[in-house]
Amino acid sequence: MSIRYSILFQGGEDEIEEKKSRFIAQTFPVTSEEEALSFIGQVKKKHYDARHNCYAYVIGKNHEVQRFSDDGEPSGTAGKPILEILLKEDIHNGLIVVTRYFGGTLLGTGGLIRAYGRGAKAGIKASEIAEVRQGGLFQIGVAYTDLGKIEYFIRQEEILIMEQRYEEEVQIVLLLEEAQIEKVNEALIDGSGGRVKITKEKDVSFIVVNGKGIIID
Numbered sequence: 001m002s003i004r005y006s007i008l009f010q011g012g013e014d015e016i017e018e019k020k021s022r023f024i025a026q027t028f029p030v031t032s033e034e035e036a037l038s039f040i041g042q043v044k045k046k047h048y049d050a051r052h053n054c055y056a057y058v059i060g061k062n063h064e065v066q067r068f069s070d071d072g073e074p075s076g077t078a079g080k081p082i083l084e085i086l087l088k089e090d091i092h093n094g095l096i097v098v099t100r101y102f103g104g105t106l107l108g109t110g111g112l113i114r115a116y117g118r119g120a121k122a123g124i125k126a127s128e129i130a131e132v133r134q135g136g137l138f139q140i141g142v143a144y145t146d147l148g149k150i151e152y153f154i155r156q157e158e159i160l161i162m163e164q165r166y167e168e169e170v171q172i173v174l175l176l177e178e179a180q181i182e183k184v185n186e187a188l189i190d191g192s193g194g195r196v197k198i199t200k201e202k203d204v205s206f207i208v209v210n211g212k213g214i215i216i217d
Contacts, residue, residue, distance in 0.1 A: 004132045004205065005061060007216075008094030012126030018115040020103025025123030028095045030057055033065060036095045043097045051102040054116060056083035057095035063087065073100075077112035085120035091129060096120050130207040132216065135177040137162065137201040138184075141169040146192040153191055159184065160213040175206060175213040 011027040026043055030036040036057045044053045056068035056079050066087075068079030082096050098119040107115060142150050147170050154161065160175040176184055188196045206215045 004134050005092050006090055006129050006131050007092050007207070008124075008127055009130035009207065009209065010128035012123060012128070014119075014122035014126040016115070016118050016122050017103075018111065018118075019105040019107060021105070021107065021115070022099075022101040022103065023115055023119035024099040024101075025119040025126075026097050026099070027123045027127045028097075029093055030059060030095045031093055032059065033057075033067070036067070039095055040097060043099065047099045047101075049101075050099045052078065052100040053097055054078035054082060054100070055095065055097040056080070056086060056120075058083070058086050058091065059093055061092065063092065073112060073116075074109060077109055078116045081113045081117040082120040085117055085124065089124060089129075091124065092132075094127075096123050098123070128209075130209060132205050132207055133177050134203075134205055135175060136181065136203050137215075138174045138176055138181075139199050139201055140172050140174065140188060141197040142172060142192070143169055143195055146195060149191050150188065150196065153187060157184065157187075160208065162213060173201070175204070175215075 008027055008029045011029060013024065013026045015022060015024045028039040030039065040055055047053055052071045052073050054069060054071045054073060059065035066083060068083040070078040082098055086094055086096065098116055161172060162175050163173040165171040185198055188198060204215045205217045206213050
C-alpha cells in the first residue's frame with residue numbers, strides 16, 4: 001500500500017478527568033491557519049467559562065505549519081504536549097483544542113503534561129483518521145461481451161470505481177494505488193484477450209472512506 005501520510009478527516013470529542021479537573025478534547029480537520037483560528041475561536045466562545053482552552057495544530061504534507069498555545073497554563077505544559085501527540089501519531093492537517101475546567105487541585109508540571117497528552121490522545125481516538133494514498137485515475141474501455149469478467153475481477157480485487165458510462169463500449173474510470181497499477185493493467189489485458197484499452201488520466205492523491213475513493217489533490 002502506497003501510503004504517504006495520515007490526515008484528520010473527521011473531528012471528534014472526548015473527555016478525561018484528572019483530580020476533578022475536566023479536560024475536554026475537540027478535534028477538527030484544517031487546511032489553513034485561518035481555518036484553525038476560526039475553530040479555536042468557536043471553542044473559546046462555547047467554553048467561555050473554562051479556565052484554559054489550550055491547543056495545537058499541524059498543517060501540510062510535511063508538517064510545514066506547527067503552532068501551539070498553553071493559554072495561561074505554565075509554559076510547555078499544555079500546547080506542546082498536544083502538539084507532540086499530533087506529531088507522534090504522524091497526523092497532518094489537524095487541530096486539537098483541550099479545554100480545562102479546573103477542579104480545585106493543582107496538578108504540577110508533570111501532571112499537566114500527562115493530562116493534556118491524555119486528553120489529546122482521547123480526542124484523536126474519537127476522530128476519524130484517513131490514510132492519504134498516491135496513485136492515479138485510469139480509464140478503460142470494455143466491450144459488452146467482456147464486461148462480466150472484468151467487473152468480477154474489479155470486485156475481487158476491491159478496485160475503486162469512480163465512474164461508469166455505457167457508450168459503444170463501457171467506459172470505466174478506476175482509482176488505483178501505485179502498487180496496483182502494473183498488476184491490474186496486466187490482468188485486464190489478459191482477461192479480455194487484449195481488447196481492453198487502458199489509459200492514464202492523471203496522478204492523484206486520495207483517501208478511502210467507507211469503501212469510496214475521495215480525491216484530495
